[in-house]
Amino acid sequence: xxxxxxxxxxxxxxxxxxxxxxxxxxxxxxxxxxxxxxxxxxxxxxxxxxxxxxxxxxxxxxxxxxxxxxxxxxxxxxxxxxxxxxxxxxxxxxxxxxxxxxxxxxxxxxxxxxxxxxxxxxxxxxxxxxxxxxxxxxxxxxxxxxxxxxxxxxxxxxxxxxxxxxxxxxxxxxxxxxxxxxxxxxxxxxxxxxxxxxxxxxxxxxxxxxxxxxxxxxxxxxxxxxxxxxxxxxxxxxxxxxxxxxxxxxxx
Amino acid sequence: xxxxxxxxxxxxxxxxxxxxxxxxxxxxxxxxxxxxxxxxxxxxxxxxxxxxxxxxxxxxxxxxxxxxxxxxxxxxxxxxxxxxxxxxxxxxxxxxxxxxxxxxxxxxxxxxxxxxxxxxxxxxxxxxxxxxxxxxxxxxxxxxxxxxxxxxxxxxxxxxxxxxxxxxxxxxxxxxxxxxxxxxxxxxxxxxxxxxxxxxxxxxxxxxxxx
Numbered sequence: 001x002x003x004x005x006x007x008x009x010x011x012x013x014x015x016x017x018x019x020x021x022x023x024x025x026x027x028x029x030x031x032x033x034x035x036x037x038x039x040x041x042x043x044x045x046x047x048x049x050x051x052x053x054x055x056x057x058x059x060x061x062x063x064x065x066x067x068x069x070x071x072x073x074x075x076x077x078x079x080x081x082x083x084x085x086x087x088x089x090x091x092x093x094x095x096x097x098x099x100x101x102x103x104x105x106x107x108x109x110x111x112x113x114x115x116x117x118x119x120x121x122x123x124x125x126x127x128x129x130x131x132x133x134x135x136x137x138x139x140x141x142x143x144x145x146x147x148x149x150x151x152x153x154x155x156x157x158x159x160x161x162x163x164x165x166x167x168x169x170x171x172x173x174x175x176x177x178x179x180x181x182x183x184x185x186x187x188x189x190x191x192x193x194x195x196x197x198x199x200x201x202x203x204x205x206x207x208x209x210x211x212x213x214x215x216x217x218x219x220x221x222x223x224x225x226x227x228x229x230x231x232x233x234x235x236x237x238x239x240x241x242x243x244x245x246x247x248x249x250x251x252x
Numbered sequence: 253x254x255x256x257x258x259x260x261x262x263x264x265x266x267x268x269x270x271x272x273x274x275x276x277x278x279x280x281x282x283x284x285x286x287x288x289x290x291x292x293x294x295x296x297x298x299x300x301x302x303x304x305x306x307x308x309x310x311x312x313x314x315x316x317x318x319x320x321x322x323x324x325x326x327x328x329x330x331x332x333x334x335x336x337x338x339x340x341x342x343x344x345x346x347x348x349x350x351x352x353x354x355x356x357x358x359x360x361x362x363x364x365x366x367x368x369x370x371x372x373x374x375x376x377x378x379x380x381x382x383x384x385x386x387x388x389x390x391x392x393x394x395x396x397x398x399x400x401x402x403x404x405x406x407x408x409x410x411x412x413x414x415x416x417x418x419x420x421x422x423x424x425x426x427x428x429x430x431x432x433x434x435x436x437x438x439x440x441x442x443x444x445x446x447x448x449x450x451x452x453x454x455x456x457x458x459x460x461x462x463x
Contacts, residue, residue: 001418004376074273075398095265096266096269121298121332123373123400123402168373252396
């Protein structure tokens with residue numbers, strides 16, 4: 001049977017990893033390739049690279065990073081951030097990424113999902129969704145532009161629309177939980193996971209191994225993503241997986 | 253020398269990088285004459301069956317691959333590349349395949365997926381169950397491999413299936429007859445299990461060209 005996936009996420013700016021550098025104790029911890037190898041060795045099932053470069057030069061550097069990572073890694077990886085067109089997708093996938101992730105650009109122009117899925121297949125297209133609970137309407141609403149802009153989309157509606165257009169996977173971040181380390185947003189995750197037929201990656205709020213077990217059992221997530229707790233070595237992929245095994249969650 | 257068949261739809265980069273890590277010489281080509289100089293062929297592929305077959309047919313690569321297989325040149329299809337080895341697929345309307353192996357490609361059955369609460373695509377690491385002996389799996393344990401697909405093969409004969417994975421239905425994961433092989437998962441993305449399988453394929457190719 002299929003296993004639940006643990007996915008470390010690396011923020012890359014102008015070709016360097018920008019989170020958690022000083023805490024890792026690796027010789028060149030700011031190098032995305034070195035970090036990728038480190039997580040691969042630890043048992044990560046997949047990696048996500050988020051390109052947070054603001055400049056055109058930074059984006060070009062990212063394609064080089066993707067090439068280097070692909071040359072060294074024998075596990076799948078996704079690249080997101082700044083992918084606004086079919087051309088951007090081509091550039092990143094040709095450089096060796098296995099999947100691309102789109103967020104704001106997909107909300108602004110949902111056809112981008114359709115075009116990407118048509119050209120590369122659904123399995124390549126991850127739609128990342130940032131959602132925050134809206135007390136007024138009692139629902140979770142979708143945000144864009146790194147959480148700065150509120151949209152009218154209710155999260156399950158947008159997730160369904162993304163899948164209808166060909167998204168092969170949903171990367172779901174709870175803005176309420178993000179950075180809190182108090183656990184994934186189980187309600188949000190379950191809601192979206194039950195609304196769509198494709199796998200859902202839970203993101204935002206991981207603080208310890210127990211939270212991952214909850215995300216899979218209660219949150220019905222297919223994979224769970226975390227950044228800082230892995231970067232700062234508060235826990236490790238191996239530790240999380242060892243715990244999950246004791247809880248009867250199937251992992252690799 | 254391995255020839256990687258380029259028909260515009262493969263993730264050529266990850267396959268070629270995996271071969272580089274194994275120190276195997278290879279080239280990428282869309283030209284049958286060039287490809288014919290290779291002692292073994294890899295047919296990668298992501299995307300849709302229908303689009304892939306249309307390109308393979310237009311470019312004459314279909315006829316070449318069939319000819320090469322008849323001449324017993326070892327061939328490895330990966331993911332969509334494996335599905336293309338079979339007779340037909342129902343993806344985007346029934347389309348004929350390369351017919352090197354007997355069987356059809358169908359979508360995961362919705363009723364089973366619903367009942368067992370399984371998502372489609374089948375995406376992630378799944379364990380291989382060995383069905384029968386094969387040189388391709390020499391020394392490979394029943395390890396985990398990385399799958400990502402929404403359609404799966406229904407092989408006509410059990411013997412075609414070398415290894416399978418369970419996902420609501422039995423998913424043929426490694427297939428083969430004679431010198432024609434395929435993996436539904438991505439060996440180039442399946443850590444040491446996958447790299448071991450690629451290494452075995454290269455060995456099969458090398459044995460073949462030994463005088």
